[in-house]
Structures are given as structure tokens and as C-alpha cells.
Amino acid sequence: MTLTAPRASTRAAPAAPGRPRSTLARRLVPYGYLSPTVLLIVVLMVVPIVMVVGYSFRDNVIVQENSVFAGFANYTRVLTDPDFLAALRNTAVFISVSTVAHLVLGLTFAMMLNTQLLSGVTKAIFRIVYILPWLFTIAVIAVIWRLLFDPSGVVNYVLQTVGLVQQGVNWFGDPATALWAVTFVNIWSGYPFFMISLLAGLQGIPADLYEAAAVDGTNWWQRFRHVTLPQLRPVIVSMAVLDLIWTSHQFALIWMTTGGGPLNSTEMLSTFTYKQAFSEYEFATASAAAVIVLLLTMVLAFFYVRSQRER
């Protein structure tokens, strides 16, 4: 550093008239390197978002050649639509129950895989079994659970055999059970990611802390409360906020299992928006719904960023 600065200055000195341009060029070099990334971000993220926001303030865009500015009419229409409010309610239930269950299951299985009580081979087998749901694509998961939850499928057969139900339950086809059925499938498919992340967190907790706590005469529950949970807190908060964001965007699973039905009982913000756009061709209200979802997600993203800063 001390060597290069004087050399640079001595080389620059003779070319005094061209110096400002040379400095400008030097300053632009990093931007030259960044240009592909900046361009991709602008083309793939900024432009679509700006376009969707623009669409949401116009009369029915895309399908009308000369759409006009409509102010907040599309937002009013969406926010007063009973189907949208039902979708909002269903989404809230779906994402909150899914996230809590992902967290509880993920932490439970992660602790099981981290325990010293099981042998390495046993833990390896459990690890494979627990991770399996994460290996399937959503399409396969939807097909599997449609078969399992069929009124004459395996789940009902087992429940009838052990006497828990008298006749086959119509899991996806009954408005009373459909939301819980899709939530269950989402929990099943999503907990392994929590498990892996929390397992990594558990393995990063220094053994000294547990030894010190043991010396203080703590029991398992006290160690869990006062050592494990505080140490995992940053991971748990990050994962929970991210999961809320991801789950709120879940579309494929709902679409391929219930399609938002029956009777709107599993309609989510994602399926509502899709139907507005690709079934009703109401791209303006679909855009307004998408912007509302974006704003809601940004609230979650704000908490995520804040939790990351705290770390």
C-alpha cells in the first residue's frame, strides 16, 4: 500500500491534462464489472415490479388496448371482494400454523439427530428418513397426498381400521377439512429445511455451555430453556420470518390439490391472484392484489432484515 501509492502518483503526474478523465474512467471500472448484475436486477426485478404497480393503477390493462388511469379503484375493488378477504384469512391461518409446526417439528427432529443417546448409524438412518419430504417436488407431493387423502385412500383405510373414523373422510373435498389438509401437507413438505438449519445451529452451540449448566445442577428442560433456545434464537427468528414469506407465496401445492376449493375454503392470496389474471383476465385487479401481497411481504421482510442487523 505504501509502495503503490507513490508509484501511481508519479505515473499520473506527467499526464496532467488527461488526469480527470483517467480518474473518471478508474471510478467507472467497478460499475463496468457490476453492469451485468445491475442490468439483470433491473430487467428481472425492478421493471416487472414497477410494471405491476403501474398496472394496478390503471383500468383493465393488457386485455384493453387503451387502458386509462383508474386511481385506487382496483385496490378498493380487491379489498372489498369477499373472496379476497377469505383468501387473506385462509392465508393467515395457513402460514401461521405451517410456520409454528415447521419450527416445532424441525426443532424436535434436529434435537433428536443431535442427541448423544443414539448411535451414528441410527442417526444417519433417521436423517435420511426425515429429509425425504424435502427431496420431492411439489408436483409429486401433491400427487402423493391426493392419493393418500383420497376418500378411499390409505389414510382413511388406516383410520377406519383402528376405529378412529366410521367412514372415509373427504379430506381435500370437504370445506371443513380442506384447509387443514393442505396445511398438513405443507407442514410435511417443509419441516426438513427447518430441521437442517436448526441442526446446524445446534451443532454450533459450544459444549462448554452445557457442561457449565450441568455443573450448576440444571435439568434437561432448564438447559433447553436457558442454553439451547437462546443460542438458537437468531436462527429461529430468521427461519420463522423467511418461512412466513415463503409460505405466503405457496401456490403450486394449493393449485394441484384443491385449486382453492371447495367453496373457497382453501383460497389463498396466490390462487386468488392467479384466477384474477388467468381465468377472469382481470389483470389490473390481479396486479392490485399482487401489490397488496408485496406490501404485506415487505412488512415481514422488514422484520427479517432487522433481525439480521441485530445479529
Next chain:
Amino acid sequence: MVFRVSRLSRLVGAVTAATTVAFVAACGADDGGSDGDGTVTLEFAQWWGAELPAGEFDRIIDEFTAQNPNIEIELLSAPYASTKQQLLTGAASKTLPDVVGLDGAWVNDFAKQGAITDLSSLMAEADYDDSELASQIQIDGSTYMIPVVNFVYPLFVNKELLTEAGVADVPTTRGEFLDAATKISASGGDVKGWALPLDTAVPNGIQNDVMSWLWASGGSMLTADGKPNLTSPEVKDTVEYVKSLNDADVIAPGALTMKEQDKVEKFSNGQIGMMIDSLAHINLIRENQPDMEFEVAALPAADGYTGERGIPYASWGIGISDSSEHKAEAFKFVSYLMSQETNAQLSTIANGFPGNKNAEPDFGSSDPLFRTAFEIYQQGYPANEFVGLPKSEDLMRSFAEQLQLVLTGGTSVDDALAAAQENWSSVIE
């Protein structure tokens, strides 16, 4: 050294930026689909190729290019749902491929949007004789889609289940159907008489499995001037009949979220005795259950009805993009597909019925049930009132939701039809 790195760094940075700009410029470039030697390349987006035996569609396309060396066809094949979405976004951005495969349910919206062109004027320009065409889908008197191949939806009957239930003949009336379905459902196990897919993700069940009962008895869901007529006695009879099947517990459970493929699977597995389904699934059922004894028949009509029976159909339709710079060449390609010989070949390999009324599909190597279905088709008339309607998928979905309410006891048939009528009236102006 520092100088060299700095210079190299600046050079690389500048080149990177320049390359990026050049790449973007290249992405936006359009040669208009015409080569320097005068050869025109037509893009043809469709879902047909994926549903035909491997290489067969390419062979038909190659024949065209051999006859027309100055026209190249670039096939853009994707599954049905992807094709729909791609065409929708392409229509919005005025980047539709020159020739597009169409479903009758999309035509109205594409035509109103100005995305597909008026084929009537192209026919006139080309001095094309349209008398060979079995049908044309028109909006405001102009043709926007020509059905290339039609797929009808007859009644499929599992003969073994029917015989086991003690029913000798395939039902021909609604009364006989209810009786047969009841007897099949009473035979025990998980077997039911019929399946009704009312999934709202793809609500085709309303068209194929509900309105088909109406059309089979000569009824209509529209008035003479094309307005919704859902509160008519015929539509009410149809919905009440479907409700009676539900009340008799002859419908396979899970109807409210059942998809078309679930229905076919249940039929293949012997879990339902009868279904209304596309002829295209005959080979699939034969592959899955080679020993199953099943038949196809005309849809049962209302008791006492003696008129012609409508039989639901779906089409592989074709249209031309309004933004295409090569409309004349595109129409040449369309007229090739609609020619007697090519259309017969295409309908034969697709296991469908030709859009050219002079074309005869070759049933020589086909399943005998295709010939039976063709006879049913010729005795009745193809009926699908959703073709050409605006937002037809949405119309089906809103009707499906009302029917779901009826079947779950949430509303009466009258109230459901009144609600559906109101909804449809706001769409069909």
C-alpha cells in the same frame, strides 16, 4: 505492474459493460421471421405435438415444407396449460407466434383483445372455399378459429360392473342411468355409479360432465341471441338431475375437488361404473387395464326426449396472430392442415374427428370403440356452448361454485341458478 493491472481492469470493465449492452440490444432485435433468401419462418405454438405419437406431427409438417420450400415451420410445443399461459402473455405483449393452437374457450378473449386475426378476410384474400370446414368459430360474424380436430365426450361404461349390478343394457335415458348407477353403487365396496369432477382449478367438469346432460337432450344454456339462460326449465332440470344423483349417493366421493384425471383413474381402477370422458382416453384405459370390458355410448337424454342429441366436444383449434407479418403464408399453412388428406391423417393419429367434413379418419388400426364413437357423433351433433364465450373458464368456475353449494346443501337449485345467471350476465354483455 500496478499500471498494467489498472489498464487491464479498465479494459475488462469496459468490455463487460459493452457486452452487456450488446446482449440487451440483441435480445430486442427482431428479423421479422424472414431470411435473406426469401424463406419465411412461421412460428406455430400448440400443445398438440406433445399429445401425438413421437415424430408423427413432424412428419406432417415436413410434408408441408416439402411442398412449400419457401416456408419453414418452427414448432413451439408445450403442454396445454403452459401453452395457454404463454399465448395469454404473448397476446398481451403483441408477440404471439404467427400460427397458434387455440381452445374454443380462449377465442373470444383473444379476438376482443385484437391478438388473433380475422380469418374470414384471409379466406377471401386467398379465395379459399370454406365449404369443406365442418365448423368455424365466429365472433361478431367473423371467423377467428377453425377447429382442426374434434374430440367428443361420450358415455364410458364398464360392462363388467354393469353386468354384476344386474343391468343388461347401457342406459339411454336419465331414468335408466340413475337406476344403473344406483345398482352399481349398491354392489358394495368403494364402487360408485358415476364420477363428477368439480375441481375449480380447471373447471372443465361443468362443460363436460354437467352441461353435457343438458345438450344431450337438445337443451341450451343460452337464449337465441346468446345471452345466459340459466334459470330456464331445461337447465333447472339438468341441475336437479345431477342433485338427484348426489342425493342417491351414486357419485364417487371427493367430487368437489376431483380433477378429470382422477375420474379417468377411478374408471380404470373399476371404482366407478360410468363416466363422461374424452375419446382420447380410450387408449390410456386400454394400456392401464387391458382386460377391462368397456363401451362408449351416446349420453343419456331426458326421459321421453326423441330429438337429436348434442354430444360435447373439445377442439384443437387454429388461428393466426394479428401481429404476424406473414399472414398469407400462415393461412397457407392453415389451409394445408384443413385439407381433406392432411386433416384425415391428423385426426387419425390424434384419435379425433376431422375438422374437414369430407375427411374420413382411418379406423383400420384404431380401437373399434373409435368407430362406434364416430357413429354416435354422426347421429347427433357436436355441442359445446362455452366455445366462443368470453371468460368461459370463469363462467364454468362460478357455475361450479354454485353447484358445489347445491350439493353440500348450502343453497337451493333456484337460488344457485339465479346467482349463476347474475354472474354470467355481468360477463356476457
